[in-house]
Amino acid sequence: MISEKLATCELLLFKVKKYTKNMIKTIIISLIAIIVGMLLVGSIRMIRFQDDTVHYHANFGLSIDGKMYDFSNPVYMEEVSKCSISEHRGPKDRVHLHNNKGFEVHVHDSGATWAHLLANLGFGISDKTLVTDRKDVLIDGANGKRLSFTLNGKPISSIYNLTIANHDVLLISYGSQSVSEIGELYKQIPHNAEELNHTYDPAACSGGAVVPKNFFKKFWFVMWK
Numbered sequence: 054m055i056s057e058k059l060a061t062c063e064l065l066l067f068k069v070k071k072y073t074k075n076m077i078k079t080i081i082i083s084l085i086a087i088i089v090g091m092l093l094v095g096s097i098r099m100i101r102f103q104d105d106t107v108h109y110h111a112n113f114g115l116s117i118d119g120k121m122y123d124f125s126n127p128v129y130m131e132e133v134s135k136c137s138i139s140e141h142r143g144p145k146d147r148v149h150l151h152n153n154k155g156f157e158v159h160v161h162d163s164g165a166t167w168a169h170l171l172a173n174l175g176f177g178i179s180d181k182t183l184v185t186d187r188k189d190v191l192i193d194g195a196n197g198k199r200l201s202f203t204l205n206g207k208p209i210s211s212i213y214n215l216t217i218a219n220h221d222v223l224l225i226s227y228g229s230q231s232v233s234e235i236g237e238l239y240k241q242i243p244h245n246a247e248e249l250n251h252t253y254d255p256a257a258c259s260g261g262a263v264v265p266k267n268f269f270k271k272f273w274f275v276m277w278k
């Protein structure tokens with residue numbers, strides 16, 4: 054009688070073990086299938102994916118009477134949340150500042166000019182006049198003060214129609230500073246566009262999502278796109 058019960062118990066234990074073994078096997082096979090499937094889908098998407106979004110960087114600074122204008126204030130920043138929701142591409146989506154970094158220009162349209170950037174910040178610019186966001190009108194030659202532009206270390210007569218190129222560094226200066234003083238002001242502008250080009254910035258708006266540069270992050274991005 055006891056041996057019969059023991060046999061039944063052993064049989065039950067054997068069945069439970071077999072069932073557990075089969076379950077583990079099924080789970081492992083399913084997991085492998087999911088991973089292989091994801092890798093396959095990701096690979097196909099990586100091959101087919103074409104990144105047509107424009108997103109590069111430049112640096113700029115504005116000096117009035119020898120003092121750098123502070124563009125780090127949130128009022129000058131493009132609202133990131135608004136951009137990621139909307140598909141609409143308005144003038145402000147082309148070129149702007151982000152993340153309270155006043156010297157860092159984010160360009161999302163290769164046709165964007167310096168005048169577009171300044172207009173988005175509430176400024177007006179021509180070759181001889183600068184209108185600030187406080188409505189101060191600064192005219193070249195008035196009271197012995199000059200309006201000057203220094204692009205990539207060299208003086209330039211006009212920026213109005215000039216498209217912003219990758220890595221550009223621009224200083225707009227108004228005042229009675231000497232050439233060497235203007236040179237010193239130019240040096241105050243960070244030259245970090247290249248670094249920004251290689252930094253994944255999930256908060257940055259591009260009228261769509263920003264594609265990561267890193268291979269694995271890009272793979273992940275493309276897979277869920």
Ligand SMILES: [Zn+2]
Nearest residue numbers: 108159254257
């Ligand atoms: Zn950017």
Ligand SMILES: [Zn+2]
Nearest residue numbers: 159257258259
């Ligand atoms: Zn942006």
